[in-house]
Amino acid sequence: MAQTADATLGELGEFALISELVKIFEGDEHVLVGPGDDAAVLRIKHGHVVVSTDLMVEGRHFRRDWASASDVGHRAAAQNLSDINAMGGTARHLTIGLAAPADLPVAWALDFARGFAEECASVGATVVGGDLTRADEVVIAVTVLGQCTQAPVLRSGAQPGDVLALVGRQGWAAGGLAVLGRGFRSPRVLVEAYRRPEPPYAAGREAAEAGATALIDISDGLLAEAGHLAEASGVAIDVRRDAFEIPEPLQAVGAALGADPLQFILAGGDDHALLATFPDVASVPAGWQVVGEVREGQGVTVDGGEHDGPTGWTHF
Amino acid sequence: MAQTADATLGELGEFALISELVKIFEGDEHVLVGPGDDAAVLRIKHGHVVVSTDLMVEGRHFRRDWASASDVGHRAAAQNLSDINAMGGTARHLTIGLAAPADLPVAWALDFARGFAEECASVGATVVGGDLTRADEVVIAVTVLGQCTQAPVLRSGAQPGDVLALVGRQGWAAGGLAVLGRGFRSPRVLVEAYRRPEPPYAAGREAAEAGATALIDISDGLLAEAGHLAEASGVAIDVRRDAFEIPEPLQAVGAALGADPLQFILAGGDDHALLATFPDVASVPAGWQVVGEVREGQGVTVDGGEHDGPTGWTHF
Structure with missing residues (x-):
């Protein structure tokens, strides 16, 4: 692992990094198929599925010199988990897309993933899939799925007098x-x-x-x-x-x-x-x-x- | 609309473009809450939810001079719909994240969205949410949700003699x-x-x-x-x-x-x-x-x- 963590994404390669990342994300009993196939398969017991997606771009939403990779992972997860919170729902499963330059240190990607997984675990949610590709700047794309046990609370229900x-x-x-x-x-x-x-x-x-x-x-x-x-x-x-x-x-x-x-x-x-x-x-x-x-x-x-x-x- | 289509993203602004994009994406009877709130809400009748996510980066996965915006929209949708196909499932709902430079023509974003929606409609799927943000290059992040009426077919089931x-x-x-x-x-x-x-x-x-x-x-x-x-x-x-x-x-x-x-x-x-x-x-x-x-x-x-x-x- 020391060798892996010292490498860049370009040196380690896509599939080797994915296999490291997948180890970080543990499923739960509702994840019938986790990362590694064409899609993840989730057991949805009942009710409504709540879904939201967000992008974070380096230099705009975060700076690598202002926060650790783990911090960026926590923030990226928090931002998305919060969208489910804002519907009155409970976050369950997330996907992560990571676009990054070839010179991104593998250690950054792994620490990011660990921080992301920790934040998800704090609410009982898990990462079930993702994508990794090359880009000039780091772009993080997260989608979160949650469930509502009661009717979701929308933005549109406020009444005069509230x-x-x-x-x-x-x-x-x-x-x-x-x-x-x-x-x-x-x-x-x-x-x-x-x-x-x-x-x-x-x-x-x-x-x-x-x-x-x-x-x-x-x-x-x-x-x-x-x-x-x-x-x-x-x-x-x-x-x-x-x-x-x-x-x-x-x-x-x-x-x-x-x-x-x-x-x-x-x-x-x-x-x-x-x-x-x-x-x-x-x-x-x-x-x-x-x-x-x-x-x-x-x-x-x-x-x-x-x-x-x-x-x-x-x-x- | 002529004025809108002639503008760049930077000139039109995020919220004005989102309101144009939302018009392109029509829901269906399973979309209880579509784009515009903190999250979309989907009615899941029964069975398993299949989820996959993919990134496309300009210059790497597409070039604006090699394909029209509508073509890129079709391809971005096709790539993700295909992941659900590869599980033996049926694609139902998608989210799109679009990161783009401020000088991207609004017309490109709208044509992209129309092509994306057309490809989704060809299999009966709809766009239920998204995110839009600024980046140096165009990055498209798509997540697709589908359903399986039978057990999903994984990569891992091949047997010698097949x-x-x-x-x-x-x-x-x-x-x-x-x-x-x-x-x-x-x-x-x-x-x-x-x-x-x-x-x-x-x-x-x-x-x-x-x-x-x-x-x-x-x-x-x-x-x-x-x-x-x-x-x-x-x-x-x-x-x-x-x-x-x-x-x-x-x-x-x-x-x-x-x-x-x-x-x-x-x-x-x-x-x-x-x-x-x-x-x-x-x-x-x-x-x-x-x-x-x-x-x-x-x-x-x-x-x-x-x-x-x-x-x-x-x-x-």
């Missing part, structure tokens, strides 16, 4: 990214939050069971995602500034960078917190905080007015 | 690729076979029902795939040269390029023909041709001896 609630750390990853972008490595807790997010994986199903009317995960920024939810539901959403406590590390980064720390919370993604609407405050589960309300109309406001600042990020 | 059989055009796409690589555009039938393969989509299920012991689709070359099948089954496979009739266009290309036309058949992929093993000649379905036999041992031989030439292609 309350808007948030669960999970929010703004920490954006703060960490800002720090890394300036060449710093601390506050370490924020940098770690960016490198290895901790999405509230149990909260999606909790929200569904508590009667959430709409649910979305925050990957593109809180206000941006609130906008997607408002548009899909045909409602307006107002977010209250004073609903957010600014955690101490974000205050420190704001002061150091001369930025309003609330911006990390309002426009930050990458923590994969969840945003949901509930019929009333009484139905909001423990651990969630009410951060706004749903009104008639359209668009997103902050304290009733237009938000002066970024709301999230766009890909083009 | 016969090896082939269905579908084989070598045509490789001939077309060789022609394009020399800067020619004819024989047109080969170039078209490369641009828009016509996999034998009904043949996988037929093989399963006829009692095929092993099944694989030929995407990396006939001898290479025979080798994968032999390795997974723990057997040797011998391929007979005289089993193959060389179609006239391949003879013409062989003569023009000074190449043995049989090489296109033995080492060519991209037609997505199927290779299967059956217990005996009597069980081989109509339309398949017997091209070899399964023996004890390991590896692949041609007419009992080592093959002198390429067996397929490798990605690194």
Whole structure:
């Protein structure tokens, strides 16, 4: 293995690397055929299958000098597992496509796969297939399959009068990214939050069971995602500034960078917190905080007015 | 739409393009939630879910000057639909991830999506989700979900004494690729076979029902795939040269390029023909041709001896 790990993808070759990768991904009793055939075969007991796909591109969604291969694996898995969370479902199986230059160290690919598998294992999900090919830059394509035991919670069910609630750390990853972008490595807790997010994986199903009317995960920024939810539901959403406590590390980064720390919370993604609407405050589960309300109309406001600042990020 | 189609991805923006793309992909009665939410939701009636994923990279798996956007869409879909065919299953639902530079014409993305959707529709499958992001080169990541009504046919079931059989055009796409690589555009039938393969989509299920012991689709070359099948089954496979009739266009290309036309058949992929093993000649379905036999041992031989030439292609 030492020899393998010291090689590049080009030196080791596609099939040798695949055979190493397959060892990292263990199946479970629902995986009738795992990696290695033309397709994987899964036993689906009952109910609905929930499926989502995401791409991560080196230099855009991650940098190899800002996070370890294992961290990138954790993040790639978390981003996709979070999409199933945002439907009120439970993630079960994933596929990974890895496009990479021939000079990518094999050790990077293996550590990436180990981090990916660890994050999946933390919610009981397994990797069942994948593809590996050459490209000029590293592109990671993940598809996740999950199941819903109750009706999935869509973006489109919010009603005027509902309350808007948030669960999970929010703004920490954006703060960490800002720090890394300036060449710093601390506050370490924020940098770690960016490198290895901790999405509230149990909260999606909790929200569904508590009667959430709409649910979305925050990957593109809180206000941006609130906008997607408002548009899909045909409602307006107002977010209250004073609903957010600014955690101490974000205050420190704001002061150091001369930025309003609330911006990390309002426009930050990458923590994969969840945003949901509930019929009333009484139905909001423990651990969630009410951060706004749903009104008639359209668009997103902050304290009733237009938000002066970024709301999230766009890909083009 | 004229304005949209004339724009680049960077000019139009991610969300505007997604809203155009979603119009191209129609659901079916099993798609409870299609593109636009955090995940798609599919109704799975019974049985096993078969899942496969593939990457295509510009300059490596396709060139925009060698095939139209629609052709690339057809090929990307065909490659994945074929993986479900190679399990004896029926493809149902697909996701597409598209990573592309900001200067990619929107018209290319839309034509690609239309070609992709057309190929899927030809087998009754639909696109249920996707992702779009920026990258330096075009990378297409597809995941396909299918169902098996009988036990899936794996690569690993071949037994000594079985016969090896082939269905579908084989070598045509490789001939077309060789022609394009020399800067020619004819024989047109080969170039078209490369641009828009016509996999034998009904043949996988037929093989399963006829009692095929092993099944694989030929995407990396006939001898290479025979080798994968032999390795997974723990057997040797011998391929007979005289089993193959060389179609006239391949003879013409062989003569023009000074190449043995049989090489296109033995080492060519991209037609997505199927290779299967059956217990005996009597069980081989109509339309398949017997091209070899399964023996004890390991590896692949041609007419009992080592093959002198390429067996397929490798990605690194």
